[in-house]
Amino acid sequence: MDHLPLDLIDNILFRLDPISVIVMQCTNKFLRTYISDPKFDSYRFSLVGSSLFYISRHAPFYVTCQENIIRSYPCYILGSCSGLLLLDIGGCFFVANPFTNRSRPLDHSGSNILYDIVTCVNKAMCVGFAVDRIQNQTKKRFKIVCIVEMQMMYGFEISNGHSWRLSETTITSSSKSDLAKRTKPVYLEGTLHWLRNDGSIIAFNPETEQACFIPSVFHQEPETELFFASDDKINRLALVSGTKEEISVYTLAENAKWALARQIKNVFMEQCELEFWSLVMYDGKRLVVREKKRNLEGVFHVYDMEANNWGVLGSTFWSSKGVTDFYKLTPSLSFVEEDEVKDNIPCYDPQASYLTAVMRSTDSPLAFGGLILVIFAYLK
Amino acid sequence: MSKKIIFESSEGESFEVDEAVALECQTIKNMIEDDCTDGGIPLANVNSATLTKVIDYCKKHVEAAAAAEANAGDKDIYGANKDIELKTWDEEFVKVDQPLLFDLMLAANFLIIPGLLDLTCKTMMRGKTVLQIREIFHIKKDYTDAEEAEVRKENAWAFE
Numbered sequence: 067m068d069h070l071p072l073d074l075i076d077n078i079l080f081r082l083d084p085i086s087v088i089v090m091q092c093t094n095k096f097l098r099t100y101i102s103d104p105k106f107d108s109y110r111f112s113l114v115g116s117s118l119f120y121i122s123r124h125a126p127f128y129v130t131c132q133e134n135i136i137r138s139y140p141c142y143i144l145g146s147c148s149g150l151l152l153l154d155i156g157g158c159f160f161v162a163n164p165f166t167n168r169s170r171p172l173d174h175s176g177s178n179i180l181y182d183i184v185t186c187v188n189k190a191m192c193v194g195f196a197v198d199r200i201q202n203q204t205k206k207r208f209k210i211v212c213i214v215e216m217q218m219m220y221g222f223e224i225s226n227g228h229s230w231r232l233s234e235t236t237i238t239s240s241s242k243s244d245l246a247k248r249t250k251p252v253y254l255e256g257t258l259h260w261l262r263n264d265g266s267i268i269a270f271n272p273e274t275e276q277a278c279f280i281p282s283v284f285h286q287e288p289e290t291e292l293f294f295a296s297d298d299k300i301n302r303l304a305l306v307s308g309t310k311e312e313i314s315v316y317t318l319a320e321n322a323k324w325a326l327a328r329q330i331k332n333v334f335m336e337q338c339e340l341e342f343w344s345l346v347m348y349d350g351k352r353l354v355v356r357e358k359k360r361n362l363e364g365v366f367h368v369y370d371m372e373a374n375n376w377g378v379l380g381s382t383f384w385s386s387k388g389v390t391d392f393y394k395l396t397p398s399l400s401f402v403e404e405d406e407v408k409d410n411i412p413c414y415d416p417q418a419s420y421l422t423a424v425m426r427s428t429d430s431p432l433a434f435g436g437l438i439l440v441i442f443a444y445l446k
Numbered sequence: 447m448s449k450k451i452i453f454e455s456s457e458g459e460s461f462e463v464d465e466a467v468a469l470e471c472q473t474i475k476n477m478i479e480d481d482c483t484d485g486g487i488p489l490a491n492v493n494s495a496t497l498t499k500v501i502d503y504c505k506k507h508v509e510a511a512a513a514a515e516a517n518a519g520d521k522d523i524y525g526a527n528k529d530i531e532l533k534t535w536d537e538e539f540v541k542v543d544q545p546l547l548f549d550l551m552l553a554a555n556f557l558i559i560p561g562l563l564d565l566t567c568k569t570m571m572r573g574k575t576v577l578q579i580r581e582i583f584h585i586k587k588d589y590t591d592a593e594e595a596e597v598r599k600e601n602a603w604a605f606e
Binding site: 070073074077078081082085086089090091092093094095096097098149 | 574597
């Protein structure tokens with residue numbers, strides 16, 4: 067770097083959007099090392115100030131909130147798929163790409179159940195968010211599916227972003243069990259999967275509107291943490307079950323049985339200091355665990371399933387267990403068809419302008435190997 | 447009659463500007479506060495062409511700020527249009543060749559004009575390839591081809 071003084075480099079880098087920062091680090095080794103330095107993130111963070119989403123390499127996602135705004139508009143992530151987020155901001159719904167600041171408001175007036183679901187505690191898992199790439203195009207299309215539980219029967223309400231309708235498809239399970247609370251549906255190979263408490267699964271394809279019941283059985287031991295995910299390497303559903311000492315990964319086999327795939331030792335957590343721990347993310351390659359020590363920030367530990375070792379991913383400000391949810395976000399630049407660029411458009415809808423403000427302050431300088439964790443606080 | 451400040455470009459050319467305009471530059475503001483601007487301010491690393499542009503920018507933004515203040519009393523939903531007008535002006539302002547843009551960025555950095563620095567940085571980066579950025583910012587490639595391919599692969603999504 068013979069020509070640019072360091073203070074100018076800072077001045078440039080702190081002004082760039084996340085994508086530009088990534089392009090920038092591809093130009094020069096020195097810059098890459100410089101940008102990768104945790105100090106860069108923390109300094110940048112201090113400059114950016116409070117923002118709703120904050121993603122960085124070393125701390126995958128800090129969340130701080132502009133409190134006064136948050137109070138007027140509680141904000142929730144309802145789903146994350148293919149780099150897009152489904153957001154609920156004060157009862158208005160948006161599909162947004164936090165990397166490109168693009169968002170699209172959704173009309174939910176046609177939905178009979180969406181509002182009820184999101185205003186009800188522990189019902190957020192009923193909303194499924196599915197995003198697919200349109201063939202031969204960079205744009206994507208999405209579907210939102212709300213599952214309705216009626217005893218042993220399930221119905222589905224679908225939206226393509228414009229209109230809502232109740233699918234004619236219903237499915238009846240052979241046993242009675244509730245949908246697992248606080249467990250997000252998993253979208254895999256064109257199908258949304260909802261986990262039930264007994265380990266069985268309700269599957270629904272938003273395109274064909276075909277549903278099926280997978281009678282897999284899983285007995286959750288008391289005092290274990292459970293996490294529903296997919297193994298993206300082999301395209302199979304996965305259940306991660308763990309105690310403070312040991313974590314087991316099960317994958318759903320052809321015969322609709324949960325088969326034990328891996329067993330690993332959990333990261334060492336000092337009992338006397340531990341406030342709580344939780345499973346945060348699994349994708350077949352990595353397993354992320356959050357540990358919260360007394361009077362300390364939460365720490366994310368990541369287990370590399372190939373290298374078989376634990377490492378530290380970062381820390382989070384949020385301390386209490388109940389208020390935080392985690393979303394995996396695979397960064398992408400694409401957006402949905404008929405997108406509407408909200409940036410630059412004067413907007414008088416308070417929720418929409420709030421979102422614009424949130425998106426502007428979104429700072430995601432670096433991807434963690436193409437994968438980013440989204441942590442989101444439920445502030446209710 | 448407002449106070450005038452005199453800038454002197456690297457070529458020795460003098461530029462007289464209103465103090466209010468000069469105050470847009472944090473560096474100059476500090477100098478004015480320290481009362482060391484008598485006899486002109488020599489800007490040895492800013493040439494005349496760049497300085498002309500910088501002054502244009504500061505003038506416009508001072509005017510825009512004054513206009514916004516004057517209208518603050520009857521602010522309505524159309525208030526946002528003023529912003530758009532200034533944004534459009536900014537966009538036109540940076541439609542210059544890359545070397546001048548680069549000089550503008552250096553000048554904005556030296557004189558501390560956050561808005562202009564922001565504008566020039568973003569304009570210089572917009573839609574540029576890695577190769578172009580190296581050229582524009584005078585960044586040396588210190589990667590081997592293999593290393594570069596690896597970094598690009600890791601961040602492939604940003605090049606979608």
